[in-house]
Amino acid sequence: MNPFTFNTANSIRFGAGMIKQLGEIVKNGFGTRVLLVTDPGMIATGLVEHALAALKDADVEVEIYADVQADPPEHVIQSAADHAVRAKVDAIVGLGGGSSLDVAKLVALLACSNEKLADAYGIGNAKGPRLPLVLIPTTSGTGSEVTPISIVTTGSNEKMGVVSPVILPDVALLDPELTYGLPPQITAATGIDAMVHAIEAYASASPNNNPMSRMLAIEALKLIGSAILTAVHEGTDRQARADMLLGSMLAGQAFANAPVAAVHALAYPLGGHFHIPHGLSNALVLPHVLRFNIVTTPQPYADLAPAAFPELSKLEGQERAAAFCDALAKLALDCGLQPNLRAMEIPEDILPKLAADAMNQSRLLMNNPRPLTEADALAIYQTAF
Template identity: 75%
Template sequence: MNPFTFNTSKSVRFGTGALAQIGDVVSQQIGQRVMLVTDPGMMATGIIERALSLLKEAGVEVELFKDVEADPPENIILTAAAQARQADVAGIVGLGGGSSLDVAKLVALLAAGNEELKDAYGVGNAKGPRLPLMLVPTTAGTGSEVTPVSIVTTGTNEKMGVVSSVILPDIALLDPQLTYGLPPHITAATGIDAMVHAIEAYASASPNNNPVSRLLATQALSLMGRSILTAVNEGANADARADMLLGSMLAGQAFANSPVAAVHALAYPLGGHFHIPHGLSNALVLPHVLRFNIVTAHQPYAELAPFAFPDLAKLQGQERAAAFCDKLSDLALACGLQPNLRAMEIPREILPRLASDAMNQTRLLVNNPRPVTEADALAIYRAAY
C-alpha cells in the first residue's frame, strides 16, 4: 500500500436541529467576539436571524458580513478580512452555501494578519496561523466544511484555488433542517456536484488517492444515489435531506485528500465566463468527461457504479462503466437540470476559448485518470454541446 496523508476538520457535529448548539459551541471553542460570514440570500431565510439570536443568548458578540457573492471575487474576500481585522474578532463563523464557507476560510486566514491573498494561491502556500473557524453549510453540495480548499474568482473570469490544510475548519456543524428550504434546482445542482466529488475522488490519479477516501466516496454515493431525486421532489423529506447533507460531507472528506480532476477543470471556465452555478457546470460536463476517461481507465467507474445505481451490479467491466455514464446523464435530466451547453445559450464559437482556459487548471488536470490535451477538452465541450 502506498503511503498517504488524510486530513479533515477537527470536529464534526451532525444532527437535525444541530443549529441550536451554535451559541454554546462558538462561545466555548471559537471566541466571544466573532465575525459571521454569509450572503444576502441567506439573510432573507430567517436562518441568520436565528443564529444571531442563539449567539447573543450565549454572550457572543457578532460582527456581521453579509455581502458574499456567488463565485466570490477577490475584493469581497479582502473587504471581509479588513472588516474582521478592524472589528478585532477572535474567530470566524461561515454560515451558508459553498461561497460563504469559502470566503469564511480565507477571512480566518487573512484576518490573522500574516499573509496576503496573492501569496496563498496554489497548493500548500497558505501557511497560517489563522483565526478559529466554524463552518455551517446550508446546501448539500460543496463539502466545503471539511475541505482545505477555497475557490476565488480572479480577474474577469478565471478561478484560482487556495489549497492548504491550514484552512480546514476547527468545527463543521451540519443541520439537515437548514437545507429544507432549498429550491429544487439548487438541490439538484448541488447534489450532482457532491456526487462528482465522490466520483472524481475515487478515480483520482493523485498519488494521495487512498483507502479512506475511496471508502468515504462509496458511502457518499450510496447515500446520495438513493436520495437525490426525493430531496429534489420532496424538499422537506427529513431522511432524504439528511442523506444528502451527510453524503456531501463524506464526499468532501474524500476529495479533500484525493483531489478532483477534469470534470472540475472543464466546469470552471463555464462558471467563469457565464456565471453558471458550479454544480450545474459540473453536471453539464460530467458524463462526457467520464465517457472520455473510460476509454483507457474504466475500472474505478465500474467499481463505483453499483453504489450509486444498484441495478448496474448485473453488468461487468466496460459495459458497467458506460452504463454508469448514461445513468448519471439521465439522473441530471430527471432532477430537472439543463441537458447541454446549448440549452444554457452558450455560443458554440466560444468552445475553443473554454478549452484553452480549462488547460490552465493544471492543479486539477494532473489528477485525471486519462491525460487531457486542449484538443481533448474541446472535443468534450463539443460532446456536451
C-alpha cells in the same frame, strides 16, 4: 500500500437542530466576539436568524459580513477580512453555500496571518496562523465545510484555489434542517456536485488517492444516489435531506484528500465566463468527461456504479462503466437540470476559448486518470454542446 495523508475538520457535529449549539461551541472554545460571513440570499431566507439567536443566547457578540457573491472575487474576500480586523473578532463563522464557506476560510487566514491573498494561491502556500473557524453549510453539495480548499475568482473570469490544511475549520456544524427550504434546482445541482466529488476522488490519479477517501466516496454515492430524487421532488423529506447533507460531507472529505480532476477543470470556465452555478457546470460536463476517461480507465467507474445505481451491478467492466455514464446523464435530466451547453445559451464559437481556459487548471488535470489535451477538452465541450 502507498503512504498517504488524510486531513479533515478537527470536529464534526451533525444532527437536526444542531445550529442551536453554535453559541456554546463558540463561547466555550473560541471567544465572545465573532464575524458571521454569509450572503444576501441567506439573510433573505431567515436562516441567519437561527445562528444569531444561538450566539445571542450564549452572550457572544456578532458582526455580520453579508456581501458574499457567488464565485467570490478577490475584493469581496479582502473586504470581509478588513471587516474582521476592524471589528477585532475572536473567531469567524461561515454560514451558507460553498461561496460563503470559502470566503470565511480565507477571512480567518488573512485577518490573522498578515499573509496576502496572492501569495496563498496554490497548494500548501497558505501558512497561517488563522482565527478560529466554524463552518455551517446550508446546501448539500460543496463539502466545503470539511475541505482545505477555497476557490477565488481572479480578474474577470479566471478561478484560482488556495489549498492548505491551515484553512480546514475547527468545527464543521451540519444541521439538515437548514437545507429543508432549498429549491429543487439548487438541490439538484448541488447534489450532482457532491456526486462528482465522490466520483473524481475515487478515480483520482493523485498519489494521495487512499483507502479512506475511496471508502468515503462509495458511502457518499450510496447516500446521495438513493436520496437525490426524493430531495429534489419532495424537499421536506427529512431523511432524504439528512442523507444528502451527510453524503455531501463524506464526498467532501474524500476529495479533500484525493483531489478532483477534469470534470472540475472543464466546469470552472463555464462558471467563470457565464456565471453558471458550480454544481450545474459540473453536471453539464460530467458524463462526457467520464465517457472520455473510460476508454482507457473503466475500472474505477465500474467499481462505483452500483453504489449510486444498484441495478447496474448485473453488468461488468466496460459495459458497466458506460452504463454508469448514461445513468448519471439521465439522473441530471430527471432532477430537472438543463441537458447541454446549448440550453444554457452558450455560443458555440466560445468553445475553443473554454478549452484553452480549462488547460490552465493544471492542479486538477494532473489528477485525471486519462491524460487530457486541449484538443480533447474542445472535443468534450463539443459533445456537451
